[in-house]
Amino acid sequence: MNKIQVITSINHEEVEFLCEPQETLLDVLRDTLGRTGTKEGCATGDCGACSVLVDDRLVCSCLVLAAETGGREITTIEGIATEEGLHPIQQKFLDHAALQCGVCTPGLIIATKSLLDRHPDPDETTIRYWLAGNLCRCTGYDKIVRAVQDVARDLAGPA
Amino acid sequence: MSESIDYKLVGTSPVRPDGVDKVTGRAQYGADLNLPNQIHGKVLRSPHAHARIKRIDTSRATAMPGVYAVITGEDFPPPPEHGDVGGEAGGSIGDHARNIMARDKALYHGHAVAAVAARSLRIADEALAAIEVEYEVLEPVLDLDAAMAPGAPLLDENCFTKNLPEKSDKPSNIAEVMLLSRGDVDKGFEEADVIVEGEYRIPMAHQGYIEPHACIANTNEAGQSTVWCCTQAHFDFRAITAKVLNMNVADLKFIASEIGGGFGGKTVVYLEPLAVLLSRKARRPVKMKMTREEVFRATGPTSGTHCKIKVGAKKDGTLTAATAWMAYEAGAYAGAPMGPGALTVFVPYHLENFKVEGYEVLVNKPKVGAYRAPGAPQSMHAMESAIDDLARELNMDPLDLRLKNAAEEGTRASYGPKFPVIGLKECLRAAKAHPNYTRALPEGAGRGVAVGFWFNFGLQSSAEVHVNENGTVTVVEGNPDIGGSRASMCIMAAETLGVPYESVRTLIGDTESTGFSNSTGGSRTTFATGMAVVRACEDIIAQCRARAAVTWGIDEDQVLWVDGQAIPASGVNDELKPLSLADIAENAAKTGGPLLSRASLTAKGAGPSFSVNIADLQVDRDTGKIDVLAFTAIQDAGRAIHKAYVEGQLQGGAAQGLGWALNEEYIYNADGIMENAGFLDYRMPVASDLPMIDTQIVEVPNPRHPYGVRGVGETPIVAPLAAAANAVRDAIGIRIHDLPLSPPRVLAALDAAAD
Ligand code: FES
Ligand code: FES
Numbered sequence: 001m002n003k004i005q006v007i008t009s010i011n012h013e014e015v016e017f018l019c020e021p022q023e024t025l026l027d028v029l030r031d032t033l034g035r036t037g038t039k040e041g042c043a044t045g046d047c048g049a050c051s052v053l054v055d056d057r058l059v060c061s062c063l064v065l066a067a068e069t070g071g072r073e074i075t076t077i078e079g080i081a082t083e084e085g086l087h088p089i090q091q092k093f094l095d096h097a098a099l100q101c102g103v104c105t106p107g108l109i110i111a112t113k114s115l116l117d118r119h120p121d122p123d124e125t126t127i128r129y130w131l132a133g134n135l136c137r138c139t140g141y142d143k144i145v146r147a148v149q150d151v152a153r154d155l156a157g158p159a
Numbered sequence: 160m161s162e163s164i165d166y167k168l169v170g171t172s173p174v175r176p177d178g179v180d181k182v183t184g185r186a187q188y189g190a191d192l193n194l195p196n197q198i199h200g201k202v203l204r205s206p207h208a209h210a211r212i213k214r215i216d217t218s219r220a221t222a223m224p225g226v227y228a229v230i231t232g233e234d235f236p237p238p239p240e241h242g243d244v245g246g247e248a249g250g251s252i253g254d255h256a257r258n259i260m261a262r263d264k265a266l267y268h269g270h271a272v273a274a275v276a277a278r279s280l281r282i283a284d285e286a287l288a289a290i291e292v293e294y295e296v297l298e299p300v301l302d303l304d305a306a307m308a309p310g311a312p313l314l315d316e317n318c319f320t321k322n323l324p325e326k327s328d329k330p331s332n333i334a335e336v337m338l339l340s341r342g343d344v345d346k347g348f349e350e351a352d353v354i355v356e357g358e359y360r361i362p363m364a365h366q367g368y369i370e371p372h373a374c375i376a377n378t379n380e381a382g383q384s385t386v387w388c389c390t391q392a393h394f395d396f397r398a399i400t401a402k403v404l405n406m407n408v409a410d411l412k413f414i415a416s417e418i419g420g421g422f423g424g425k426t427v428v429y430l431e432p433l434a435v436l437l438s439r440k441a442r443r444p445v446k447m448k449m450t451r452e453e454v455f456r457a458t459g460p461t462s463g464t465h466c467k468i469k470v471g472a473k474k475d476g477t478l479t480a481a482t483a484w485m486a487y488e489a490g491a492y493a494g495a496p497m498g499p500g501a502l503t504v505f506v507p508y509h510l511e512n513f514k515v516e517g518y519e520v521l522v523n524k525p526k527v528g529a530y531r532a533p534g535a536p537q538s539m540h541a542m543e544s545a546i547d548d549l550a551r552e553l554n555m556d557p558l559d560l561r562l563k564n565a566a567e568e569g570t571r572a573s574y575g576p577k578f579p580v581i582g583l584k585e586c587l588r589a590a591k592a593h594p595n596y597t598r599a600l601p602e603g604a605g606r607g608v609a610v611g612f613w614f615n616f617g618l619q620s621s622a623e624v625h626v627n628e629n630g631t632v633t634v635v636e637g638n639p640d641i642g643g644s645r646a647s648m649c650i651m652a653a654e655t656l657g658v659p660y661e662s663v664r665t666l667i668g669d670t671e672s673t674g675f676s677n678s679t680g681g682s683r684t685t686f687a688t689g690m691a692v693v694r695a696c697e698d699i700i701a702q703c704r705a706r707a708a709v710t711w712g713i714d715e716d717q718v719l720w721v722d723g724q725a726i727p728a729s730g731v732n733d734e735l736k737p738l739s740l741a742d743i744a745e746n747a748a749k750t751g752g753p754l755l756s757r758a759s760l761t762a763k764g765a766g767p768s769f770s771v772n773i774a775d776l777q778v779d780r781d782t783g784k785i786d787v788l789a790f791t792a793i794q795d796a797g798r799a800i801h802k803a804y805v806e807g808q809l810q811g812g813a814a815q816g817l818g819w820a821l822n823e824e825y826i827y828n829a830d831g832i833m834e835n836a837g838f839l840d841y842r843m844p845v846a847s848d849l850p851m852i853d854t855q856i857v858e859v860p861n862p863r864h865p866y867g868v869r870g871v872g873e874t875p876i877v878a879p880l881a882a883a884a885n886a887v888r889d890a891i892g893i894r895i896h897d898l899p900l901s902p903p904r905v906l907a908a909l910d911a912a913a914d
Contacts, residue, residue: 020281036191037184039419041369042451046838049369077184090182094174097803100642100811102181103188103370103419125847132847135838137367137420138642139807140814141846 004067010035011079019066026050026061029076037077037106041135048134051107052076058114060133077106080113088151089113096147100138108134112148120155122148168654169866172803175646176664177417186417189373189389190448197375198227200430200437200447201283203273203290204457205265208299208523208831209314212263212292215273220286225278227441229286232262232272234436236405244399245618245677249529250494256403258492258526259432265294266314266491267525268832269456271429276437276445299523299831303465303486306332306520314491314521334493337501337517339573347480347512351471355548358467359541361880361898363488363825365460366530367815367843370419372458373448376434380442383410384435391421391639392678396428397670403432411435414669415639422815423529426678427459455836459528460825462487462495466504466541476555476563480512481505485538487519490526495519496534499614502574503877504538507583507610507769508564510573523831529680532613532873536816536880540898543609543881548894557608557885558596558771562587574614582795582859583610583769589857590771595791604777604788605890611770611794611877615870616681617762621674622691624652624699626754630741632656632699634665634692637676638684642811642872643804647685648692650800651866655696657723658740674759682870685800686861687762693865698756706750707738764863768870770794772813772878776886783906785821785887790879791853797861797869805871810852812875818844819876820883822899 003018010033019028026043029035029052041047043062050061053075080087089112092098099105108131115122115130122130127148128141136144180186217229238256261270273290277283300306300314313330320327321335348354374388384406390396393413401408418425430447438445449457467484483504489495501517550557565587566572568580590596590608600606625633634652638644645665653660667673676688700720707725708715713735717728724737747754775789792809799805822842826834835841860867880898887905888894895908 030190031193034193035184036187039188039370040190041371041419042838044451044837044839047369047451077182081183086179086182090179093182094178097172097175097643097801097807099178099181100804100807101368101370101418101420102186103368103417105181106184109182124851128847128849132845135369135843135845137369137422137815137843138811140810140812140844140852141849142810142852143803143807145846145851 006067006070008069008072008074010074011076021067023066024062025064025066025069028066029061035076035078039103039106048111049104049107051110051134053110053114056117058111077109080109088154092147092151096143096150098139098143098147104134104136108136108144116152116155121152166654168650168660169798169800170802172801173646173660175643176649177640177645188370188417188419192375192387192416193446194375194377194444197444197446198276198278198441199280199283200274200276200434200445201280201287202271202433203287205261205268205270205272207265207294207296208268209297210265210294211297212261212265212272213295214293216291217273220275220289223282223286223289225282226275226286227443228276228437230274230433230436230440232260235260235403239402242402249496250492250526252399252402254492254494255399255428259403259429267523269453269525270491271457274433274437276441300332301522301827301831303488303520306522307486307518314523318521332521333518334489334521335497335519337498339501339515340513342512344480344482344512344514348471350473350479352474353549353552354469354471355545355552356469357541357545357548357896359544359896360465361463361537361540363460363463363524364819364823365455365841366422366424368420368422368424371449371451371454372430374430374434375444375446376431376438377444378435378438382439384438385412385414386431386435387414387416388431389416389418389425391418391425391641391680393639394637394670394675395426395678396431399428400432400435404435412669412671415667418639418641421641422531423533423680424458426680427528429458451838452836455841456833457525459490459526461530461533462489462527462537464488464537466538468541468545470545470549472549472553474553476553476560478508478510478564481510482514483538483542484516487534488522488524488527489519490522490524492526493519493521495527498534500534500538503535503612504542505573506612507561507566509566509570513573531812531815531876535613536819536877539611539877540880540884544884547607547885547888558587558591561610579766580859580862581767581769582857585857585859586769586771586793586795589793589855590773593773593791593793593855595773595789595853600775601777603890604775605886605888607774607882607885607889609772609878609881609885611772611874612767613682613873613877614767615686615765616683617687617765618677618681618683619761620676620688620691621757621759622688622695623673623757624695624755626699626740626744628744630662630739630744632658632663634663635668635673636665636688636692637668637673638679638688639667641679642807643801644684646804647689647800651689652692652696655693656699656740674757682872683765686765686864686868686870689800689868690762690864691758691760694758694760695756698758699754702754702756703740703743706743706747709750710738710746711735764861766797766861766863766869768795768797768874770874770878772882774879774882774886776883776890778887778890778905780909783902783909785900785905787817787849789850790817792875793855793857794871794874795857795859795869796871797864798858798867799856800866800868802856805856806854808871809854809875813852813879814844814849816876816879817883820880820898820900822901824899
């Protein structure tokens with residue numbers, strides 16, 4: 001089968017890959033590029049484990065064709081921490097024990113980033129609806145929501 | 160409630176040692192490993208719920224370019240005739256072998272009938288399509304009533320009901336019967352002032368772990384194979400794979416990846432023997448992963464059930480008698496958790512007269528697997544609903560009724576032995592005193608309570624402790640960390656040794672690098688493996704005292720270990736400067752070499768764990784939709800080692816139990832094909848479905864564990880089912896007996912009541 005050449009940017013790094021027309025961004029990230037931090041829970045857009053940002057838009061990478069990502073800016077879990085260390089969202093997830101098995105965590109951290117980029121001071125309902133596309137079977141969401149609230153509080157700074 | 164002991168670390172909530180890798184995407188789960196030269200395995204699955212396999216022709220698939228291996232049931236040795244799979248997985252090894260790959264019969268839609276390994280997944284799919292299977296389609300048996308009816312089509316002509324009072328010579332779909340009784344039920348019901356009865360049905364439900372099963376097997380020309388997989392039990396997986404393939408255990412090395420949830424479901428072997436065989440044939444590493452649809456169709460959910468309960472009580476609430484009849488779907492092969500269902504149904508109560516009758520029934524659905532407290536949620540849903548009805552009849556507070564009859568230390572448990580010290584009454588009192596129990600409910604909402612229970616298991620565990628040259632400590636054990644257990648091991652090791660939490664790291668060894676441990680299941684890891692870790696640390700302390708004695712030139716019994724350092728016993732040798740673990744480790748070369756220890760045990764004395772849940776639900780009378788307004792999970796943990804992860808178990812179990820109570824179910828069509836095999840239609844709770852889940856950890860320490868641990872993982876899923884059903888009863892004044900309480904069912908009940 002003829003492969004398609006794609007040049008795009010992942011976590012601010014230019015990346016070039018070849019893919020088949022039906023391959024998803026998730027397949028390419030995980031299998032072609034070895035970025036396995038993005039997880040697959042369903043491949044049908046129902047669990048959010050594969051969440052990434054494409055041009056700052058929260059998407060399920062299992063629903064995006066890799067061939068369509070040329071010239072975009074893609075953010076994956078591998079691009080969230082910086083030289084300075086963990087992103088505050090990552091740190092608060094750890095502090096609040098917001099992960100048990102941790103397989104939903106990359107997707108939830110990406111979704112949280114997308115939420116806080118748009119709504120720096122969300123109320124609980126906003127958090128719960130924004131994260132409703134990300135299944136977690138272990139935690140019951142309580143500690144995840146608290147972690148997100150805590151990040152938001154810190155972002156708001158001292159009152 | 161809890162005697163106060165001054166622990167430095169036990170009961171705190173430090174950040175887990177494997178945390179950074181899990182929030183940055185570095186941690187490797189089952190599908191995250193790739194090996195050079197690897198190829199991809201896929202499974203051909205039966206399109207019929209019940210069929211005889213007459214012929215399989217793999218020649219076209221085998222000849223396709225890029226296809227390296229094709230296997231069918233014929234490539235396997237005959238299923239072992241003896242031996243059971245231990246732990247909570249259930250069933251005989253022979254049946255597990257047939258479940259892994261069908262031999263002469265396909266017994267459910269999705270049953271594996273062949274597998275291929277090919278250069279790409281696309282070629283593998285094309286090869287599957289090229290395999291020809293000739294089936295003789297048989298009538299499927301799809302529910303308990305049909306399967307138990309006389310003359311029902313048989314799944315297995317050689318299945319004769321076990322444990323019948325009189326041995327049967329007629330084959331049956333009823334695999335096993337269990338009868339339990341005590342006292343005189345007839346007399347008990349005669350003494351009753353009030354009797355309630357109910358009949359309850361619950362369909363199959365799935366564990367719903369987010370990570371699908373995945374593995375990669377690499378087999379060499381000598382037949383030795385290394386298997387990397389997501390599992391709750393890599394040692395058990397090794398044993399089962401060896402038996403299914405008739406291999407020497409020593410030729411199999413299992414490495415547990417990080418695991419993305421299991422809840423019992425990853426104690427069962429599905430893919431690994433296929434990958435080993437394919438890899439042997441192809442002489443290349445073979446990677447296999449299930450799709451979500453395969454997870455639903457072909458891995459073991461928990462049993463659909465049918466329970467009938469009758470309970471009698473005196474006016475003052477004293478229970479006089481109870482009977483239970485229950486049938487559990489086993490799916491395609493025996494191994495349903497009917498036994499634990501029967502043993503737990505009356506477990507919270509002091510009961511002189513009872514009778515339990517349990518049936519385990521084969522149906523053409525996937526072979527059920529363990530799911531968190533296997534069997535108990537279904538039977539206890541029935542009893543706890545009946546107790547709620549009884550409280551209404553008696554006009555008693557439902558917690559008071561339970562307190563009046565609650566089992567305590569010395570009560571003979573309905574499952575046989577006398578209870579050791581347990582925390583049921585403490586949990587009930589905590590619930591009564593909880594502000595959430597008396598808070599005013601909004602208009603139209605209802606409140607329900609229920610009790611949960613799990614035995615908790617001990618089984619075998621091993622641990623090693625290495626002291627590094629700078630006094631830091633490495634703990635090695637063999638239980639995959641499914642919810643923060645590395646952190647708990649670090650806490651117990653650090654507390655025992657008297658060193659900081661940060662100086663201890665725990666790693667999970669593979670089957671060749673550490674001693675045997677049974678599964679991360681049965682709520683046993685913190686209890687049993689924790690016990691092994693504590694013992695190994697105690698051995699390190701003994702060695703440190705000996706090393707200090709050598710250093711100081713005094714007798715060992717003149718050396719004490721206090722707060723992480725060796726000190727001379729008071730009164731003598733007071734001038735000696737205490738030696739820390741780091742001092743002793745740095746000097747180890749001169750005092751006898753590296754410090755290491757190990758402990759292995761069959762842990763006895765697992766402590767039963769009770770819970771009480773309070774659910775506040777609101778029912779929309781127009782749509783039948785239920786909103787969870789508040790939920791309170793109270794549970795006796797014995798002692799919480801890592802507090803936040805214990806809370807997490809309570810919260811996660813509550814969410815799963817609520818999902819099961821309100822929405823989740825396997826829906827089958829008349830041909831036995833599951834109609835909702837995806838997360839969109841198998842509707843698990845999402846963040847916007849739930850409120851915060853309040854927890855209260857009750858601590859009635861288990862005297863048989865060095866820190867009082869009981870085990871907490873499974874009990875939390877038990878009580879939410881009845882708590883939710885009782886809340887709906889409270890909200891709408893109608894008892895809906897069956898689960899899930901999905902909008903159509905609730906609407907139908909409201910409509911029926913309005914007529
Ligand atoms: S894997 Fe993409 S939503 Fe589940
Ligand atoms: S922590 Fe396991 S699915 Fe979220």
